[in-house]
Amino acid sequence: MRYPDAIQNALDELGRLPGIGPKGAQRITYWLLAREDQDVARLTDSITQLKETISFCQTCWDFAPSGEVCRICADLRRDSSMLCVVEEPRDVMAIERTGEFSGRYHVLHGAISPMDGIGPDQLRIRELLTRLTDDDISEVILATNPTVEGETTAVFLAKSIKPLGIKVTRLASGLPVGGDLEFADELTLGKALEARREL
Amino acid sequence: MRYPDAIQNALDELGRLPGIGPKGAQRITYWLLAREDQDVARLTDSITQLKETISFCQTCWDFAPSGEVCRICADLRRDSSMLCVVEEPRDVMAIERTGEFSGRYHVLHGAISPMDGIGPDQLRIRELLTRLTDDDISEVILATNPTVEGETTAVFLAKSIKPLGIKVTRLASGLPVGGDLEFADELTLGKALEARREL
Numbered sequence: 021m022r023y024p025d026a027i028q029n030a031l032d033e034l035g036r037l038p039g040i041g042p043k044g045a046q047r048i049t050y051w052l053l054a055r056e057d058q059d060v061a062r063l064t065d066s067i068t069q070l071k072e073t074i075s076f077c078q079t080c081w082d083f084a085p086s087g088e089v090c091r092i093c094a095d096l097r098r099d100s101s102m103l104c105v106v107e108e109p110r111d112v113m114a115i116e117r118t119g120e121f122s123g124r125y126h127v128l129h130g131a132i133s134p135m136d137g138i139g140p141d142q143l144r145i146r147e148l149l150t151r152l153t154d155d156d157i158s159e160v161i162l163a164t165n166p167t168v169e170g171e172t173t174a175v176f177l178a179k180s181i182k183p184l185g186i187k188v189t190r191l192a193s194g195l196p197v198g199g200d201l202e203f204a205d206e207l208t209l210g211k212a213l214e215a216r217r218e219l
Numbered sequence: 220m221r222y223p224d225a226i227q228n229a230l231d232e233l234g235r236l237p238g239i240g241p242k243g244a245q246r247i248t249y250w251l252l253a254r255e256d257q258d259v260a261r262l263t264d265s266i267t268q269l270k271e272t273i274s275f276c277q278t279c280w281d282f283a284p285s286g287e288v289c290r291i292c293a294d295l296r297r298d299s300s301m302l303c304v305v306e307e308p309r310d311v312m313a314i315e316r317t318g319e320f321s322g323r324y325h326v327l328h329g330a331i332s333p334m335d336g337i338g339p340d341q342l343r344i345r346e347l348l349t350r351l352t353d354d355d356i357s358e359v360i361l362a363t364n365p366t367v368e369g370e371t372t373a374v375f376l377a378k379s380i381k382p383l384g385i386k387v388t389r390l391a392s393g394l395p396v397g398g399d400l401e402f403a404d405e406l407t408l409g410k411a412l413e414a415r416r417e418l
Binding site for chain 1: 221222223224225226228229231232233235236237238239243245246247248249250251252256259260261262263265266267268269270272273282283284289290307308309312
C-alpha cells in the first residue's frame with residue numbers, strides 16, 4: 021500500500037533533514053498528524069522566519085538578523101585585537117560555550133578541499149584579509165577543524181597572514197579531557213606527545 | 220552568548236519533535252540556514268499540506284485525505300470479512316509491509332490505560348462495534364501491542380465482540396524471527412513455549 025500523497029511528501033521532505041532517516045521521518049509525520057494545527061503552524065512559522073530574517077553579519081559572516089551586525093561584533097566589551105577563525109557558524113557557539121575566549125570571530129563557511137572544488141575563493145578569506153588590513157588585530161587564532169581540510173586551510177591562512185606582521189596561533193591538538201589513553205587513536209596520541217608541556 | 224531570536228525559536232520548535240534533542244535541532248537549524256529558500260519552502264509546505272489535507276477515514280479511522288475513505292477501505296479487492304484492529308495508524312503500515320493480510324483495518328487511536336485516563340470511550344471502540352453490527356465480518360484479529368495496555372484492550376474487545384458471534388483472534392506472541400533464544404526475555408520465551416506448535 022502507498023501512503024496518501026500529502027503524507028508521502030512530508031515523509032520525503034523530513035527524510036532529507038540531517039540525522040533523520042526514513043524511520044525518523046515516519047515517526048515525526050505521525051506525530052505531526054496527531055498535533056493541534058496551531059502547534060504545527062508554530063513549527064513551520066519558526067522555520068519560515070528563520071529563513072526570512074536571518075542572514076550574515078557583514079563583519080564576521082556568522083549568522084545574524086538581516087541588515088544587522090551579530091551580537092558579538094556589536095559588543096564593544098569584547099577584545100577587538102583577538103580574532104578567532106572558524107569554519108562554520110556552529111563552531112562560534114562551540115567556542116563561546118567554553119567561556120575562554122573574549123575576542124571576535126571570522127567564519128570562513130567551509131575549509132579548503134580541492135577534491136570538492138573548494139579553494140580559497142569559495143571561502144570568506146578575502147573578507148578576512150581585508151579585516152586584518154583595516155582593523156587593529158594583534159593575534160589570529162586558527163580554529164579550523166583538526167582534519168585534512170582544516171589543517172590545509174590553517175596552513176594556507178598562516179602563510180597569508182604572517183607577512184602582515186600579525187601573530188598566528190592554532191588550537192592545540194591532544195587527548196580529549198576525560199578521555200582514555202588506551203582508546204586514543206595514534207595520530208591524536210602522537211600530537212599529544214609532540215606538544216607535551218613541562219609541569 | 221544567546222542566539223538571535225529567530226534561530227532560538229527554530230531550535231525550540233525543532234527540539235520538540237520526537238527523536239530530536241537539542242543537538243539534533245541545532246544541526247537541522249544550521250542545515251536549513253545553509254539551504255536555498257525554495258528547498259526550505261518545500262519542507263514547510265509539505266508539513267502545512269499534511270495538516271490541511273489529511274484527516275481520518277470515516278470507516279477505519281486511519282489517516283486519509285479529508286472527505287475521502289482511505290485507500291484500503293476503497294479497495295474492493297480486499298477481503299471485507301476480515302478486520303484487523305490496531306492501536307495506531309503506523310501499525311497499519313507495519314502489517315501492510317508483511318504482505319500477509321488482505322483484509323481491512325480499524326484504528327483505535329490508543330489503548331486502554333486507566334493510569335493515563337484512557338478508557339474505552341476515549342478510543343474508536345464504539346465505531347468498531349457499530350461496524351461489526353452493520354458489516355458482514357467473520358473474523359476480528361486483535362493486533363494491539365503485546366504490552367499491558369494492548370493486552371487489556373484486547374481482553375476488553377474480545378469480551379465485547381464474542382457475544383456478536385464473530386471469531387476473535389490475537390496476534391501470536393513468541394520469539395522474534397532471527398532472534399536468539401539466549402537473549403529472549405523470560406516472558407517472551409514463556410509465551411513461545413506455551414504456544415508451541417507440532418511439526
